[in-house]
Amino acid sequence: MPKQSAPKKTAPKQAPKKSLSAGAEADPRFELVAAALARVPGFSLMESKSGALRGMMLHGKSFGMSSHGRFILKLNDERAAALIAQGVGKAFSPSPGRAMKGWLEVTKPKADWVALAKEGLALAAAPKKPSPRAAKKKSAAKIGKPAKRQRGLQRSKA
Numbered sequence: 001m002p003k004q005s006a007p008k009k010t011a012p013k014q015a016p017k018k019s020l021s022a023g024a025e026a027d028p029r030f031e032l033v034a035a036a037l038a039r040v041p042g043f044s045l046m047e048s049k050s051g052a053l054r055g056m057m058l059h060g061k062s063f064g065m066s067s068h069g070r071f072i073l074k075l076n077d078e079r080a081a082a083l084i085a086q087g088v089g090k091a092f093s094p095s096p097g098r099a100m101k102g103w104l105e106v107t108k109p110k111a112d113w114v115a116l117a118k119e120g121l122a123l124a125a126a127p128k129k130p131s132p133r134a135a136k137k138k139s140a141a142k143i144g145k146p147a148k149r150q151r152g153l154q155r156s157k158a
Contacts, residue, residue, distance in 0.1 A: 063124035
């Protein structure tokens with residue numbers, strides 16, 4: 001019987017390391033933001049296939065992005081309005097005539113992207129206040145009443 005040789009051990013193949021701004025149109029200012037937030041637990045980056053859009057996420061929730069040299073952040077409405085009044089940015093509009101509430105597109109060339117990103121991160125990490133509608137449902141459940149009446153289940157005989 002022929003002697004069988006042991007299989008050769010080979011090192012596992014590793015994917016080539018990508019820089020933080022692997023996209024062709026990535027802004028070097030965004031690389032500083034990504035590096036500053038890289039060690040935050042739950043922080044991750046999302047990148048489009050073309051590399052033109054880079055998104056920042058905290059525990060799967062988007063709070064900012066960079067696309068074609070633009071920096072876009074989700075802030076609270078009051079803070080976004082204050083930054084717009086200061087001339088730091090404008091309301092983010094994904095399509096003409098449709099401004100997104102609380103989203104800011106930074107337009108000031110010398111704006112501190114890292115500080116603004118940390119503000120957006122803090123807002124994304126903050127616990128959410130329940131909406132008045134959710135609070136109403138919760139209080140109805142405590143009393144023992146159904147939160148919403150279902151129509152058409154009981155019919156009266158006429």
